[in-house]
Amino acid sequence: MAKAQKVQQGQEIVPRLLQKLSQRLFDDPAEQAAFIQAMTTPQPFLPSLLWVGEKPDPAPFDTAAPVAWQPNFVDRLLTETRPGRHPLHQQGEFYCLDFSSVFAATVLLHLDRPVQVALDMCAAPGGKSIFAWKALQPTTLISNEVIGKRLGALISNLKRCHISAAPISFDPSELATVLPQVADVVLVDAPCSGQSLLAKGEKNPGCFHPVTIGKNANRQKRILANAAQTVAPQGFLAYMTCTYAIEENEQVSEWLLERFPQFQAVEIPALSAYRSRLTDLPCYRMFPQMGLGAGAFTILLQNRESSISREMTECGLATFLQANSRLSETGRSKATLSAKDGIS
Numbered sequence: 410m411a412k413a414q415k416v417q418q419g420q421e422i423v424p425r426l427l428q429k430l431s432q433r434l435f436d437d438p439a440e441q442a443a444f445i446q447a448m449t450t451p452q453p454f455l456p457s458l459l460w461v462g463e464k465p466d467p468a469p470f471d472t473a474a475p476v477a478w479q480p481n482f483v484d485r486l487l488t489e490t491r492p493g494r495h496p497l498h499q500q501g502e503f504y505c506l507d508f509s510s511v512f513a514a515t516v517l518l519h520l521d522r523p524v525q526v527a528l529d530m531c532a533a534p535g536g537k538s539i540f541a542w543k544a545l546q547p548t549t550l551i552s553n554e555v556i557g558k559r560l561g562a563l564i565s566n567l568k569r570c571h572i573s574a575a576p577i578s579f580d581p582s583e584l585a586t587v588l589p590q591v592a593d594v595v596l597v598d599a600p601c602s603g604q605s606l607l608a609k610g611e612k613n614p615g616c617f618h619p620v621t622i623g624k625n626a627n628r629q630k631r632i633l634a635n636a637a638q639t640v641a642p643q644g645f646l647a648y649m650t651c652t653y654a655i656e657e658n659e660q661v662s663e664w665l666l667e668r669f670p671q672f673q674a675v676e677i678p679a680l681s682a683y684r685s686r687l688t689d690l691p692c693y694r695m696f697p698q699m700g701l702g703a704g705a706f707t708i709l710l711q712n713r714e715s716s717i718s719r720e721m722t723e724c725g726l727a728t729f730l731q732a733n734s735r736l737s738e739t740g741r742s743k744a745t746l747s748a749k750d751g752i753s
């Protein structure tokens with residue numbers, strides 16, 4: 410395989426594709442350099458905790474002062490204190506997640522109506538599902554993970570944190586058929602090229618390559634096109650990734666809105682300082698040089714179709730979930746679906 414091209418920048422040898430990305434993301438050369446620096450010499454980010462129950466008093470960990478948009482049920486720890494080893498972790502009192510994930514999921518705090526049904530389309534290992542449960546308190550939380558071998562971690566995290574979600578395992582295309590316009594909010598924390606892993610010091614070869622980015626963008630479009638069909642009229646679709654590529658993120662969002670013109674992007678004033686300058690749409694980015702997390706992209710869309718009675722009744726949904734969550738908990742294969750399953 411040909412070696413990735415590199416260019417000299419100061420003392421650093423920078424992969425050419427990273428250099429090009431930095432120039433597309435930022436006009437200011439100082440910002441470009443700060444981004445490249447953050448990617449090539451990763452610094453640790455403070456770990457964060459999502460408190461599922463009440464925050465204990467006194468606090469068991471030293472925490473950093475909250476940033477303006479930080480949900481009150483999230484703490485950033487001042488030091489790497491191995492929170493996963495604390496007894497409260499085993500008791501399911503908190504879930505550890507990256508602050509970038511908190512940033513991406515924060516759009517969920519800006520829905521203008523109560524949520525009955527929340528559907529997490531790409532749920533494993535469960536961080537955003539647990540966030541959605543805590544932030545929205547939905548009557549029904551459906552946590553879907555299509556990759557069977559990732560379902561175990563999802564179920565175990567939901568159980569440990571005492572989240573009464575229904576874990577299921579379907580391809581998004583199947584859910585588009587069997588759960589039409591069912592959910593008040595659908596989360597798509599999409600599989601992506603994962604470029605932000607580098608800012609955490611992890612390896613992700615090929616993550617800047619156009620082929621990798623193109624494949625991920627297409628997969629995201631397919632997932633989102635199916636997810637859009639599960640959103641109830643006036644409901645919301647939250648799309649997020651942990652990568653920086655514009656062909657994923659902004660261009661996928663623009664594609665989605667052209668394909669589904671009934672959706673509109675929702676402005677999140679609390680995140681205005683993070684607004685992407687790479688599109689006219691209101692969408693938001695965190696970059697590693699900001700010092701809070703490795704990076705994320707997030708956008709909230711609303712289905713502006715006027716309210717009509719839902720195609721699936723509550724009873725139909727309950728029957729569908731009962732049949733399928735029973736199967737996923739025993740680890741056996743899912744129920745065979747047909748369009749009529751669970752729909753009254």
Ligand SMILES: C[S@@+](CC[C@H](N)C(=O)[O-])C[C@H]1O[C@@H](n2cnc3c(N)ncnc32)[C@H](O)[C@@H]1O
Nearest residue numbers: 531532533534535536537555556598599600632
């Ligand atoms: C970024 S991760 C989700 C992380 C999770 N939301 C959390 O906060 O813990 C993306 C997930 O999408 C799943 N995935 C991969 N291919 C998919 C596809 N074609 N359709 C739906 N989900 C897919 C992956 O298995 C992975 O669990």
